[in-house]
Amino acid sequence: MAAAAVDDRLSRVFAALADPTRRDMVARLCSGDATVSQLGAAYDVSLQAVSKHLKVLxxxxxxxxSRDAQRRPVHLEAEVFDLMTKWIERYRSEAEERYRRLDDVLAAMDGPAEGEGAVS
Amino acid sequence: MAAAAVDDRLSRVFAALADPTRRDMVARLCSGDATVSQLGAAYDVSLQAVSKHLKVLxxxxxxxxSRDAQRRPVHLEAEVFDLMTKWIERYRSEAEERYRRLDDVLAAMDGPAEGEGAVS
DNA sequence: GTCTTGGTCAACCAACGGGTTGATCAAGGA
DNA sequence: TCCTTGATCAACCCGTTGGTTGACCAAGAC
Structure with a gap:
């Protein structure tokens, strides 16, 4: 049950950051809180669109x-980044470990088993 | 070629990982290459759907x-993770730095005056 | 040759996402 | 009180996405 929740959360986070505008909003919020219209001034879209993006985030x-009179200051919650880095690091280290082992195997043998293109 | 290309790449990576099925595929590929049907066996969808997911990835x-007779082995390219971690780490450290400074400021003062906002 | 296996391509469909406009609300300011 | 500002809600449009099925291709196997 915990897994599904985390999974869902992770999906939302990745989906939220898949949009360049929202990534940019996150970047701006790193240097301080901002109101909806302050944030929106940077993009050529309606205030409603900005509001939608913020809802996704x-x-x-x-x-x-939060609330401040008729303003709605937006605040970055940086802890969520941990969720992503944990996911990424877990699999990256796993993969790197595997490559390291593969290298060992290849080094132990003489002939390369297969030609692989791969690197762009 | 620089920013826009990276930006686009990042969007694709995040979007690709926003799907739990695709994240699971990545997880599986960490422990070794696999064919399309091997991967697909884990999910209750058609082979064509699996093929589509792989295309996105x-x-x-x-x-x-790559090609191996009629098989199409899928291989994880773990370097892409770096792209993400770089993005994340950049903003995370920025945000954490800001919080640290904010703490200093609050510690220096006695009473919290008011949230001014926007430290450029 | 023909058959089987492993995948892709193409067309289609329902659902979602990002954008818009118009109406509405909540809080000051005149 | 009425008006302006800051923001959200609701409905709608349209392109994308995730899934399906059916046709097709490519490489062994028989």
């Missing part, structure tokens, strides 16, 4: 919104 | 596909 847990 | 640069 909020539901992913990447930002939180 | 390939276009994001997360996997590469």
């Amino acid at each position: 909020e539901e992913a847990g990447l930002v939180s919104r | 390939e276009e994001a640069g997360l996997v590469s596909r």
Whole structure:
């Protein structure tokens, strides 16, 4: 049950960051909180669109919104990054470990088993 | 060629990993290459759907596909992870730095004055 | 040759995502 | 009080995506 929740969370976070505009918003929020219209000024879209983006970021847990009179300051919740880095690092280290072992095997043998193109 | 290309790449990578099935495929590929049907056996979808997922992963640069008779072994390209971690780490450290400074400021003062916002 | 295996391509469909406009709300300011 | 500002909600449009099925191709196997 915990897994599904984490899984869902991770999906939301990745999906939220798949949009360049939202990534840029996150980048801006790194240097301080901002209101919806302050954030939106940087993009050529309606305020409603900005609001939607922020909703996506909020539901992913990447930002939180409070109240200040009619303003809604947006605040970056940086802890969520941990969720991603944990996922990434886990598999990266696994993969690297495997390559290291593969190298060992190849070094132990003489002939390369197969020609692989791979590197772009 | 620089920013826009990287940006686009990043969008594709995040979008690719926003799908739990694709994340699971990546996880599986960490422990070794696999064919399309080997991968697909784990999910209750058609082979064509699996093929589509792999195409998304390939276009994001997360996997590469070679040829082995009628088989198409799928291989994880772990370097792409670096792209993500670089992006994440950059903003995370920025945000953490800001919080640290904010703590200093709050510690220096006695009463919290007011949230000014925007430290450029 | 023909058959089987492993995958891809093409067309289609329902659902989602990002954008828009119009209406509405909540809080000051005149 | 009425008006302006900051932001959200609701409905709608349209392109993309994830899934399906059916046709097809490529390489062994018989």
